[in-house]
Amino acid sequence: MILRLLLVLSVCARPGTGLPPRHMATVVQIVEALESAWPGDPGAVPELARALGGCSTPGCRAVLGEPPRAPPAPRTLSRQQWLLLTRLLGRGAAAPQHGAVLAPDGSTVTLGPLFAGIEVGLRRVLGSPLPTTKPPMDALYAVTITEALGTSFLLARGGDGNRATLGPGGCWDDVDDPQNYTLLGPPSPLPGAIANGAMDGVLLGAQLAQAPVPLADLLRGYYGTGNGTGKGRPPSSYRRRDFGVLTAPGKLEEEVAAMLEVLRVLPPTQELLKDVGPEEVVAIARRAARDFTGVYVECPAIVPRCMWGARPYRGTPKLLSLPLSSIYIHHTSTPSAPCRTFAACARAMRAMQRFHQDTRGWDDIGYSFVVGSDGYLYQGRGWHWVGAHTKGYNSKGYGVGYVGDFSATSPDPDAIALVRDEFLACAVRTGRLQPNYTLRGHRQMGDTDCPGDALFHEIETWHGFEVDIPMDAIMDWPWSMWTPVQQMPILVDTGPEEPQP
Known part of the structure; x- marks a missing residue:
């Protein structure tokens, strides 16, 4: 039986x-x-x-x-x-x-x-x-x-x-x-x-x-x-x-x-x-x-793609080599409001995937995982497939995006804890993330304000946060990012980017 x-x-x-x-x-x-x-x-x-x-x-x-x-x-x-x-x-x-x-x-x-x-x-x-x-x-x-x-x-x-x-x-x-x-x-x-x-x-x-x-x-x-x-x-x-x-x-x-x-x-x-x-x-x-x-x-609950109504992946996904060494934190900026119910978060996921596929021409939604304010993570490209979240670093780390614009305000405490206390520890314990991982905001890796000032100041306090910007990331910045006086980057939020062939 x-x-x-x-x-x-x-x-x-x-x-x-x-x-x-x-x-x-x-x-x-x-x-x-x-x-x-x-x-x-x-x-x-x-x-x-x-x-x-x-x-x-x-x-x-x-x-x-x-x-x-x-x-x-x-x-x-x-x-x-x-x-x-x-x-x-x-x-x-x-x-x-x-x-x-x-x-x-x-x-x-x-x-x-x-x-x-x-x-x-x-x-x-x-x-x-x-x-x-x-x-x-x-x-x-x-x-x-x-x-x-x-x-x-x-x-x-x-x-x-x-x-x-x-x-x-x-x-x-x-x-x-x-x-x-x-x-x-x-x-x-x-x-x-x-x-x-x-x-x-x-x-x-x-x-x-x-x-x-x-x-x-x-x-x-x-x-x-x-x-x-x-x-x-x-x-x-x-x-x-x-x-x-x-x-x-x-x-x-x-x-x-x-x-x-x-x-x-x-x-x-x-x-x-x-x-x-x-x-x-x-x-x-x-x-x-x-x-x-x-x-x-x-470990936190992760809503699978079939539950939020994902479209199929376009093309052939590339396999990640686990465990990864990095985590890159993002905010979606658009949608700008946090989602606090399953229905609202599922709509946000479908909207982001349409934008990433139809407007930007990417194979799929760019993030590895997306964080709702409803208590759940949502599967983007997931644990095993290369994402399109941090150009030049997509194969080195997971891209985790918070639904909302967190330039002025931080995510809810529960949403913060979901990643900081649960997701990261789970990823290490299950062998998907190296114990000595580095964590950075998207703005440290390219031309963007992401993940917003408030969220960035929050993640500066997290375990694994790396304040230094990798030299190869700096060398990839365009000359338009540098001011003639301060020689410091001017950051503009452009969102995640699909790696170029």
Whole structure:
């Protein structure tokens, strides 16, 4: 069964079925309708999710119990809403991503672990008993993250190293009417959508354990699906930071090890752990917690090209030779306003790509990565392909551009930290950037004001900032840049440049 799940790369509702879009807003509407059908019963919705198959794995069932029989469709739901809900949570799902929906922040979330975490939180606040296991487990982590995480690394042990243990992410066919979700690579038992759903399940379950609130209100506030919250960053865009604050790596390692020991005695999973001793369980749990934290907590989320609607690359991209030695910081200047939602940032990316391809005649958008003020990085040419951001140096470093004009004001503190504290450390840790990298503003390398005075003064304080301008960059400056008295360059913002053949 597990192998069959791993072979499936996409899940979709069949075109032409007339189902509502697989947006989180649709889920909120369904939850609101269900709560109106069962007023005064806060546990009814997560229990229904379990009845429909949202908690069908051995470990989840050991904690929350055998699922109840699914009821008939409530009258408060339309036929299309009920059909969508059963497909999102159904036991007959062709792949774990079957329960995935698109959130307003551009992330994709699987509903099973989300509702399982919510049920644990409600049981705790309402005083409903949860089973005691040997060894003891934290039920909130057991039903959300630790079973999938431990199983993924357990299956990979002793292999050839080619089996995926985490990820990948994926893309929707249409962000306005999402129906088909396709993974971007070989699947693991813990793809990105399940990781997001698991982290959200932990965070919302922990919140509910403090005080119960209607689930529609909880989801609406967290994902920003109404009441004006869609105009700025919703709490869901902070999930990596908040999960990291709540869950230390030692806590995650401890819970994964406990889950593996519980799976050892459950009939459906005994065979998986038959030859795995206690010391190996500890080693698997340590690696699983370390790798998950590195990928989903310490590294920032990067929105892939297919999610922001990129055009194809023109021509044949040139491969970078990693690790690179430099980072070049830019601002886009145009668009001049920071983007603070997924929709606005995606529009900015498409506009920049059109300008770079159609007006400047480049092969693609010039930057390696673009920084939104919505909490996300956006993939330009990415980790592996030569960009067109810093003429003469495109093969030596990554070009990272902030959306906005930062001549007078700096980016939001969150957007600053996204690159300074997360992206750069992640690039070094993953072997894409040399530990002794140099960081410069675009103006140090050519004829430009980029990245604006305010942002440039900010990056002067960052680790790796190199104040000296390379001599070969100075020699490349045109004579028009030099004043007869000061012999200093006059800088004019011209933006990134495609390397000339």
